[in-house]
Amino acid sequence: xxxxxxxxxxxxxxxxxxxxxxxxxxxxxxxxxxxxxxxxxxxxxxxxxxxxxxxxxxxxxxxxxxxxxxxxxxxxxxxxxxxxxxxxxxxxxxxxxxxxxxxxxxxxxxxxxxxxxxxxxxxxxxxxxxxxxxxxxxxxxxxxxxxxxxxxxxxxxxxxxxxxxxxxxxxxxxxxxxx
Amino acid sequence: xxxxxxxxxxxxxxxxxxxxxxxxxxxxxxxxxxxxxxxxxxxxxxxxxxxxxxxxxxxxxxxxxxxxxxxxxxxxxxxxxxxxxxxxxxxxxxxxxxxxxxxxxxxxxxxxxxxxxxxxxxxxxxxxxxxxxxxxxxxxxxxxxxxxxxxxxxxxxxxxxxxxxxxxxxxxxxxxxxxxxxxxxxxxxxxxxxxxxxxxxxxxxxxxxxxxxxxxxxxxxxxxxxxxxxxxxxxxxxxxxxxxxxxxxxxxxxxxxxxxxxxxxxxxxxxxxxxxxxxxxxxxxxxxxxxxxxxxxxxxxxxxxxxxxxxxxxxxxxxxxxxxxxxxxxxxxxxxxxxxxxxxxxxxxxxxxxxxxxxxxxxxxxxxxxxxxxxxxxxxxxxxxxxxxxxxxxxxxxxxxxxxxxxxxxxxxxxxxxxxxxxxxxxxxxxxxxxxxxxxxxxxxxxxxxxxxxxxxxxxxxxxxxxxxxxxxxxxxxxxxxxxxxxxxxxxxxxxxxxxxxxxxxxxxxxxxxxxxxxxxxxxxxxxxxxxxxxxxxxxxxxxxxxxxxxxxxxxxxxxxxxxxxxxxxxxxxxxxxxxxxxxxxxxxxxxxxxxxxxxxxxxxxxxxxxxxxxxxxxxxxxxxxxxxxxxxxxxxxxxxxxxxxxxxxxxxxxxxxxxxxxxxxxxxxxxxxxxxxxxxxxxxxxxxxxxxxxxxxxxxxxxxxxxxxxxxxxxxxxxxxxxxxxxxxxxxxxxxxxxxxx
Numbered sequence: 001x002x003x004x005x006x007x008x009x010x011x012x013x014x015x016x017x018x019x020x021x022x023x024x025x026x027x028x029x030x031x032x033x034x035x036x037x038x039x040x041x042x043x044x045x046x047x048x049x050x051x052x053x054x055x056x057x058x059x060x061x062x063x064x065x066x067x068x069x070x071x072x073x074x075x076x077x078x079x080x081x082x083x084x085x086x087x088x089x090x091x092x093x094x095x096x097x098x099x100x101x102x103x104x105x106x107x108x109x110x111x112x113x114x115x116x117x118x119x120x121x122x123x124x125x126x127x128x129x130x131x132x133x134x135x136x137x138x139x140x141x142x143x144x145x146x147x148x149x150x151x152x153x154x155x156x157x158x159x160x161x162x163x164x165x166x167x168x169x170x171x172x173x174x175x176x177x178x179x
Numbered sequence: 180x181x182x183x184x185x186x187x188x189x190x191x192x193x194x195x196x197x198x199x200x201x202x203x204x205x206x207x208x209x210x211x212x213x214x215x216x217x218x219x220x221x222x223x224x225x226x227x228x229x230x231x232x233x234x235x236x237x238x239x240x241x242x243x244x245x246x247x248x249x250x251x252x253x254x255x256x257x258x259x260x261x262x263x264x265x266x267x268x269x270x271x272x273x274x275x276x277x278x279x280x281x282x283x284x285x286x287x288x289x290x291x292x293x294x295x296x297x298x299x300x301x302x303x304x305x306x307x308x309x310x311x312x313x314x315x316x317x318x319x320x321x322x323x324x325x326x327x328x329x330x331x332x333x334x335x336x337x338x339x340x341x342x343x344x345x346x347x348x349x350x351x352x353x354x355x356x357x358x359x360x361x362x363x364x365x366x367x368x369x370x371x372x373x374x375x376x377x378x379x380x381x382x383x384x385x386x387x388x389x390x391x392x393x394x395x396x397x398x399x400x401x402x403x404x405x406x407x408x409x410x411x412x413x414x415x416x417x418x419x420x421x422x423x424x425x426x427x428x429x430x431x432x433x434x435x436x437x438x439x440x441x442x443x444x445x446x447x448x449x450x451x452x453x454x455x456x457x458x459x460x461x462x463x464x465x466x467x468x469x470x471x472x473x474x475x476x477x478x479x480x481x482x483x484x485x486x487x488x489x490x491x492x493x494x495x496x497x498x499x500x501x502x503x504x505x506x507x508x509x510x511x512x513x514x515x516x517x518x519x520x521x522x523x524x525x526x527x528x529x530x531x532x533x534x535x536x537x538x539x540x541x542x543x544x545x546x547x548x549x550x551x552x553x554x555x556x557x558x559x560x561x562x563x564x565x566x567x568x569x570x571x572x573x574x575x576x577x578x579x580x581x582x583x584x585x586x587x588x589x590x591x592x593x594x595x596x597x598x599x600x601x602x603x604x605x606x607x608x609x610x611x612x613x614x615x616x617x618x619x620x621x622x623x624x625x626x627x628x629x630x631x632x633x634x635x636x637x638x639x640x641x642x643x644x645x646x647x648x649x650x651x652x653x654x655x656x657x658x659x660x661x662x663x664x665x666x667x668x669x670x671x672x673x674x675x676x677x678x679x680x681x682x683x684x685x686x687x688x689x690x691x692x693x694x695x696x697x698x699x700x701x702x703x704x705x706x707x708x709x710x711x712x713x714x715x716x717x718x719x720x721x722x723x724x725x726x727x728x729x730x731x732x733x734x735x736x737x738x739x740x741x742x743x744x745x746x747x748x749x750x751x752x753x754x755x756x757x758x759x760x761x762x763x764x765x766x767x768x769x770x771x772x773x774x775x776x777x778x779x780x781x782x783x784x785x786x787x788x789x790x791x792x793x794x795x796x797x798x799x800x801x802x803x804x805x806x807x808x809x810x811x812x813x814x815x816x817x818x819x820x821x822x823x824x825x826x827x828x829x830x831x832x833x834x835x836x837x838x839x840x841x842x843x844x845x846x847x848x849x850x851x852x853x854x855x856x857x858x859x860x861x862x863x864x865x866x867x868x869x870x871x872x873x874x875x876x877x878x879x880x881x882x883x884x885x886x887x888x889x890x891x892x893x894x895x896x897x898x899x900x901x902x903x904x905x906x907x908x909x910x911x912x913x914x915x916x917x918x919x920x921x922x
Contacts, residue, residue: 054201146864
């Protein structure tokens, strides 16, 4: 796909050509991927345009909406605000790595049960964010979940369903841990 | 009760598993080989002309393929009619890259195409363009005296009815009267998914266009007329749409530019807009409204006057029904309604969820609250005293109207009787508590739509229509209708949509999809049912011999006699016995105009709100909302509820947060991103609930459904405004209610 030569950093007609691409190795959902990408390719664009894992969504490209949330070493981040090259040694999990249509993750099932989405575009980010929240182990009450899920916008306004879905899974996790 | 009765059941979304796993593929996500990327360059000035595009400088960068601008775009269709999409307003449609003139800020003026996304973006950032600026006008306040009455407008727009009675004299002589101006600024739809298109070049000018749109047929018509393509060579697909809210009714420039580049480069091309560019096309127009109400001593309305002025572009006359609702929601003999536009150097506004009605109901319903207070009457009681038993605009009875039940059931469930009518009389600690209510009305419309059904020998049914599911639940309710009509289990039915190879359906808007496509799906399944019965009657020893279609029912995978359900045949056996591998038919459903002509058809709602306002800081917390909706038959209470819940969130947004702020010095929207264009987040939403009032209607369509995509938004912003008044004693008449307006 990339047809730039590695020496194209030279001046081109008065406009500087961008720096060359390089090889980046990423571990996504347990699989190794070797990509030839620009040093400023975001993790989001790497996932969507080079690995074709389009479950991770682009809603603003500025870290304002949360649609691109993925888990890096279990921690939720906005993949649009992070460069792919920074994650060579990391364990990246996207929505495709959480569950499949045949084997849904409990959060995915809860989102369906509570109708926690309409258009579905913010949904992968909401679910990854919720998993990140559970990993953080700090949200137990409704108020805490609402606060800590507020980095993920939903223009359809499915917040009531999202809250109920996340709460159901958080509650089941905490009852598991009490046993 | 049988198991294949699905209509009215809270079925989970059939497209849910695809959406929660990331398997649902949106327009800019289709992976096609050898694809180039286009990046749109937007004008930094509001008015003027381009004197030079320095394309050669970026074309020298290796990997940059082309810079499209007015300087090199090939000759395309010449006439305006070629650029008019199916829902275009009056005037002359905008043509991207057509000429050197700049008509609005952020106008697309070039498309840079490169081998990679990163290169296209980089090259567009260093592309130098020279301009000559001209003076612009983007402030409607400067055009207050230059309003004009629009011409024909777009389809569905009705000019206000002529005045009735003697509205000026009646207002003057009224026992109590009020008059105020109500304002809201521009608002942008901002669906989560940004506009984009992936155009697959299949060789020899044959294209498959994956586009973000609320109507694939509209986009196909638009593209074929402009680029001179045959419909066979221009297939448009949209299976999933990351939100629309009206922004995808008209084809956007992203698809135009992607197709242009693909045809010129003979290559597949993807163009995606940025969030900033999502503010470069249609919006809910900045609107100034003036309302005068007067009441008689008995609390009935003596006069209603409602005038609206809103912006449009210099090139199109965008119209929406803002004031007409004020002539039909309440009984009144003296009514005067006015509607004007003013031209500004902005892009043409566009339908945005409950267009016109969301705007009009805000002004009317806040004015009604003010009127009730002035007359010393409870706001619900005031509305019931002025209840319209017929549509006075049209002089017709309503096909059904259970608004009274919305008031009563909603008030009871909300606990309206706990309200002390005195403003500033209720509090919780340092927070003032207020209760407010309002309501609204929206059209129940059915459009012509078609569908195709195929029943195969394995008992599986495939139904399709070129409609859309922008998050509304189309996939799910159509599956329910098809399964119930033919008595098949839900799992045996697949509904497909969003492909111009399928039978034609209208754009998804106006809350008409359930009624229109639902009627077509029901009709095509009934046609399959008739074929099935004929085949079943040919079976040896068939218990259905001689039975008419009305004497049988399709239930639980069987065709059986209504009077004697034990006499039945299994549907799967029918096809296998007949030797047919499949039954296939297509049909279209059209509204029964004869039946509908004598009625006015609408959905209604009443919204009840509790707010808490911090007395020192003026921060408003919407602590409870109950939305009581009468919208005919509810096909799926789960997905329908979600639509109304979403509308409540939209109403909270409209009342307290949303406003696109124009810097008139630059003629540019300044808060064009998600960080500064505020919409509610999870923490802003508290106890919100929906109450569907049962309503039967056999006039609107065979399903009795009115649609719920827009009705839920009506009255929400007004009810919040009224609750804020009740809490604080301060009446805000310009949205959004920022805290400085309460201090």
